[in-house]
Amino acid sequence: MRTRFAPSxxxxxHVGGLRTALFSYLLAKKHGGTFILRIxxxxxxxxxxxxSEHFVRMLTWAGMPPDEGVMLDxxxxxxxxxxxxxxxxxxxxxxxxxxxxxxxxxxxAYHCFCTAERLDAMRQRQQAEKRAPMYxxxxxxxxxxxxxxxxxxxxxxxxxxxxxxxxxVFSDEIYGKLSFKAHTIDDQVLLKSDGFPTYHLAHVVDDHxxxxxxxxxxxxxxxxxxxxxxxxxxFGWDVPKYAHVPLILNSDRSxxxxxxxxxxVEAYVEKGYLPETLxxxxxxLGWNPGTEQEVFSLPDLVNAFSLDRVQKSGxxxxxxxxxWLQGQWMRKIPLDAFVARIRPSVEEHYPESKDDxxxxxxxxxxxxxxxFFAEAPEMLLYFYREPSVDMEIVASKKQKIEKSDVPKxxxxxxxxxxxxxxxxxxxxxxxxxxxxxxxxxGFKKGQILWPLRAILTGREYSPGAYEVTGLLGKExxxxxxxxxx
RNA sequence: GGCCUCAUCGUCUAACGGUUAGGACACAGGAUUCUCAUUCCUGUAAUCGGGGUUCGAUUCCCCGUGGGGCUGCCA
Numbered sequence: 001m002r003t004r005f006a007p008s009x010x011x012x013x014h015v016g017g018l019r020t021a022l023f024s025y026l027l028a029k030k031h032g033g034t035f036i037l038r039i040x041x042x043x044x045x046x047x048x049x050x051x052s053e054h055f056v057r058m059l060t061w062a063g064m065p066p067d068e069g070v071m072l073d074x075x076x077x078x079x080x081x082x083x084x085x086x087x088x089x090x091x092x093x094x095x096x097x098x099x100x101x102x103x104x105x106x107x108x109a110y111h112c113f114c115t116a117e118r119l120d121a122m123r124q125r126q127q128a129e130k131r132a133p134m135y136x137x138x139x140x141x142x143x144x145x146x147x148x149x150x151x152x153x154x155x156x157x158x159x160x161x162x163x164x165x166x167x168x169v170f171s172d173e174i175y176g177k178l179s180f181k182a183h184t185i186d187d188q189v190l191l192k193s194d195g196f197p198t199y200h201l202a203h204v205v206d207d208h209x210x211x212x213x214x215x216x217x218x219x220x221x222x223x224x225x226x227x228x229x230x231x232x233x234x235f236g237w238d239v240p241k242y243a244h245v246p247l248i249l250n251s252d253r254s255x256x257x258x259x260x261x262x263x264x265v266e267a268y269v270e271k272g273y274l275p276e277t278l279x280x281x282x283x284x285l286g287w288n289p290g291t292e293q294e295v296f297s298l299p300d301l302v303n304a305f306s307l308d309r310v311q312k313s314g315x316x317x318x319x320x321x322x323x324w325l326q327g328q329w330m331r332k333i334p335l336d337a338f339v340a341r342i343r344p345s346v347e348e349h350y351p352e353s354k355d356d357x358x359x360x361x362x363x364x365x366x367x368x369x370x371x372f373f374a375e376a377p378e379m380l381l382y383f384y385r386e387p388s389v390d391m392e393i394v395a396s397k398k399q400k401i402e403k404s405d406v407p408k409x410x411x412x413x414x415x416x417x418x419x420x421x422x423x424x425x426x427x428x429x430x431x432x433x434x435x436x437x438x439x440x441x442g443f444k445k446g447q448i449l450w451p452l453r454a455i456l457t458g459r460e461y462s463p464g465a466y467e468v469t470g471l472l473g474k475e476x477x478x479x480x481x482x483x484x485x
Numbered sequence: 486g487g488c489c490u491c492a493u494c495g496u497c498u499a500a501c502g503g504u505u506a507g508g509a510c511a512c513a514g515g516a517u518u519c520u521c522a523u524u525c526c527u528g529u530a531a532u533c534g535g536g537g538u539u540c541g542a543u544u545c546c547c548c549g550u551g552g553g554g555c556u557g558c559c560a
Contacts, residue, residue, distance in 0.1 A: 008560045043559055116558080123556095132487040133556060158558050175490075184488050192558040199560050223489050223555040246491080246553095253552060281497095284509090288498055292508050311498080313491050314553065321497065321510045331523075369522045399519070449519035461521035 001033030008040045009051030012264040013058040016248045019282040024216040025064040026305040037066035041090045042196045084210040096197040108234040111157045112139040134186045159191035168226040173243035173307045180226040204231040214241040247314040272372035277326040286311045339363045342376035349377040350384035365463040387458025399450040427470025455484045
């Protein structure tokens, strides 16, 4: 099974593009096949420098680097690998020209010398008459010698497909039976006047050359499918399977666009989403496993994926579910990997954390409270810096603590904690000591633990009082208590 | 306008003629707990409308309605 992802290097990778790539990747891997990256750079005007490299980087980030076609070598330079290249369409011009020659020779295509002005006027007229804008085939009737004369005179021309008069019926892997009426299909331009092919020609020639078994692309291509089918037939080549994937939508159900949020994969990378999160989320957007499992790693997906469980209708990109999945994946990360990921930024904020023997324990406390790695330094602040403590927070009304009680509570905490020997200090020891003494203190557990936590962290919300006290150590804990008598 | 296409809770979706229409996110309650987060339990919430076919339609067919895509010498 050979599949491909074939983006146009006109900008950064779109989340919809990544999902199309994901489905292609999954289908290939499901069958032990090959996932190919081809670059469709036939529009010179719209090309963006560095886009191809960017695609490879994003695919690699997501865990699905191409097996064949355009990729990066160890040194990070863009290379092509594979027997069916070149994999940049701009390097395949002779192949397209040869294909066009066959079409011309067999009468499936013709030269068209119509100017942009004439075409514009024609379309306007058709619109005004409430007819579908289509090429009127003026140049189909040009005699051969006149065509020759015009070419020799240096007149600009394009090559158009001569659409035969027969209806098209086809079965898409996702949509099922599809039908198109012959007279609604336009004589598509195949070769532009600059000598470059249009998408339509290049797609068919390349997917044939590259032995693609299943073409997976966005639903927006559905209306031009009949043109492609006609081309396969004109060339006499076996038609691959086609799977058109439904669109990803904005919350107002329009095609996902930049105005309403982030559409580039890079934006999600920068925000700190894990590749696992985005891949998992995108897979579930339009596909379901048929079971109640929701959390899938890439290998899980390879195992479970099939095209027949892909949805036909577009799906709204739901940030809330994405965020929930991020939480799921954050908590799934092994502790040592989590530590490795937050370590650099934490050390940058608090250089002393580098020599902290309890760093791992502190990291463990925040792992289930963190959505993005970048939150870690802020969440660990009170371990490495003196927090400013607000008496309004310490004397919490919700915990039924009066300001006048605070000195007594602090006194109790000091007395109890001081009893713990320096070398026996630990979360467990703190817990044992406090729980043994609280019943006789005249206060409830919450009236004791809330102020302790608030004084040590300066915050309303944080990991538990025992854990914080245990990890902060006896000296600092008592120092902060004394400062807030 | 024309062509193609889609349609189940707010959102993502399951149910390929017979279910009290299921799950997840979100939301609301509750449990656990010193707070937050996590976890667990409970609840609110959907088959676009109208015709057929059938003993029986979410499911099959037709017609509406609504949405989306395409309608470029862009992809």
